[in-house]
Amino acid sequence: MKQWQTLVMIIILCLVALSGCSLKLPAVPLIPDRQQSGGKQDFLPIRIQGAEAWANGKEMQVRAYARKMTQYWQIRQGPALLGELTLQQLALSNGDLYYFLRYEAVEDGPHQLTIKLPLDLSGSTYRFIHYPHGLNINSSQWSEPQAAADLPVASVFLDQDGQSCFLSYINVYEKEANQVKKEHYQLGRALKPGKREILVELPSKKNHLVEQWGLISKQPLVDWQQESVRDALLVGDLNRVRKWTMEGALDITPDSYYPSSPQSFFINPACYPGQQFMNSSGARFFGDMVLVALYATADQQNQQGYWTVSTRSNWLFSEYGLPAGYYDTRWATQAALLLLRGYERYEEELFLQAAEKYGRFLLDFAQTHHFKTRRGGYLVWDYGHEDKKVPTHVSLNHLLTEMNFLYELYRSTEKIEYLQGAEKLRLGVKDSSRGWPRPEADLWYAYLPDGSYGLQDYPELTLRDLRYSQYLIREIYGSKDADLAYLIRMKSRGLVADQGGRE
Template sequence: MSKRLIVVFFLLLLLQPYPFVWSAEQVSALSKQPIKTVVTDRFETGVVLTKKVLLPNGDLYWMKRLEFTSDHREPYTFSIPLSGSNGTFRYVERLPAGNRWATIPVDTKLPQPSGFLQTNQMSMLLNASNFYIKNVQGTFEQQPNPLPINVIRTLDGYKIHVHFPQKKNSIAEIWGLESKESLVDWSSTPDLEAIWLAIDLQEHSKWSWDGYYVRSPQTYTPYSPNMFWRLPANYAAHSFIITGGSRAADDLGWVMLDTILPNQNREGYWETLPRSEWLWKDYGIGAGFFDTRFNTDIATLLLKGYRRYGDRHFYQAAEKYSYYLLAHIDHHHYTNYGESEGWLPADYSWKQPHKKTHVSLNHHLHEMNFLYEMYLETKQEFYKEMADKLLYGVKNTKSMWIKPNHDLHYAYLPNGKMGLQDYPFLTYNDLVESQSLFVKIYGRMDPDLAELMANKKQWMDQTGVKGYRFFPL
């Protein structure tokens, strides 16, 4: 980036609280934002934190976090009222042959998996599966909870009793989403069952007090088979906001985006808190590093969430990240030349000195796409100018990315060579998005993006890869 552009976008950051004039629809949306409360209470063996969010449609999201500071032989019991009759519990049954939906009457006990409670008066999504020991560097270690979930009939409905062992240094979390309306109208479209079946908030990923956690890879430190780490991105929220289709999706999309806002650091990005051993070994990058893919994932989602909910905090977080990304690109890129100068920004960086990393095509395209989206949102030229520079970074190296078998190389390496195995279809999806944005901005297709797409698609079709996006969108 030129010095002039750097000065321009930092002046904009300092001098303009908002990048454009709010529309009447956006002003109206701002007046209908959810109401949040957080309360801390002490009990005999620890503290309990209660978070509540009253949503504009009248639905209520809540989470209880129990932090045990000493042992007790009796379990801690949390009671949840459920009004109405004819109660059912809809949950995902995990079988060797595959997962499927199962529906049972609300009786004396409920299975441990999260699921949807439904009566003639209310609907509730309940998740009572989190019991863990908190570890360092944004991780926790899942612990077994052998205690049952009991149900007792009451005069006006049911009372659900969730039990947790009281063990020193352990944490229990339970959360729910309540509505007087059906949270998901399963009869509205057959796709909803498949969409929700793919949203995992229990086995391989967890929704927690401060964000979205996934199982830790063995290449991360700390690590154990039952460890989860807080991911900067949130793929459950992505499904809720992009796919939608239900009241529950609308509610949880906002809640999940709002929850991750405090995790953005002062510089403007969301740190990967554990240490990646291969990044440490190859590039000297330690814990708390910047990952361009995960960060651009969540920043793009915040921008889309802003468009959907009208919450200016989502836009401001995306904007703050955009300034950090521009600075990262300016300081950590490889330059190439062709019709115009092009840049390939490194995938990772860290606050301390380190070696410059490789550039994977999917990270690169995703960053470019985000900058084009910011241009479309604000009409500020410096976003488009940088995105164009990244586009020429790909155009100038187009032939280098294509393998003889028509697959694409994964990355441009620090030694100037191409290498590593690309994902089956992720990079193709990014190319589709790039081409769509290019058409939207310039009114025509870019021939070099088209050639990369054609080669990748030929390889996917030859190898039987499915699930990729189609162009045009």
């Protein structure tokens, strides 16, 4: 038997030599292979120094494109509890690894917790986003590549032979009301490259969250030669203007929210960086972060099927009495649409299940929270709260977003109830179409609870929604909707008027 095995091996080697070919491992695809759902990437081992770390639990989940592990430690000094440390990791099926560290100290103190990550940055260069004209994604720029001897207090992309990383700086957030987090950038810290390791030094601040996260790959995460890639990363930011936390994407709180400051952030269910990267191509980083965003969005969906806005809108509170933790139909629908498109790209059943769960909730909400039009169409209220049912205004952009999502959900599932729900909303748009145009130009923003139309509309948002609605209707029915065409004309005229008559 051994002679036969030896003979077969000799024949194989001869064939390879004669063909002049070399044996190569298959390339790792940018979009993960569904058959590799077990994943090849090991979880990142860390070392904790500066205090005693008592293991306090571990959770494991296996999903189609990632293995997820979350570990918890109590940080102690003798019998005294200093704080709690959490490490969440996603080992993606393409071999890349996402990790997220969070430390919450019980008391202020001079002690710091040091986490050692086994990453060798020797020979690597880094880039980061800087803001020459203030914290604004419209004017941010990329730094030149620099040697990674020392790192700035900024999120950085690092590139070296055989490895590519995205590493955030150490963010220090004060915990405010309504799950708002106020960044104290002056307390933030840079990562410290060590000998074949990175030091993550986490300060101890009571009532603060200290967070650091990263994405690690043995392949290049970004093709820096592509301008479109660089521009998309500037919009996504993930540095000072838009941030990432364990539960999802963070946006700066508008000044009409409570609490609010230019340094305060809230979790926006719409997950705009996830949307940005879903619509971008040319970088491995996009695909990785889309999966991270999709799994985070699915995890944050509540039992009823929707996503809440944890903070409080002063306008909605004063106008309708809606407290913090309200339902925003547009933002929640955008979260569900992100999941639906994630399903269409990856065929991950979890994403479709979450999208359908929201779809069923939206149908129920529309039936019980609407103004009825003359032919039985629905003008669905923009906002809701599980503890307070009160009629709110109906903005055209919210209504169209809900309708478009139901049309897309119907196209993905072929379930008639989603088409019927979309048609109820479409009938509401058609019945109200002559009320939306303003006398001079443009469209009103909202249908108000007293039956009138009013408020200033966004310059282009509603027009994009109208055009996409028309596209979906033409795809499903083969012809355009005349009332939508009318609203598109009226909105376009308003846009031209705002531009001084320039097309």
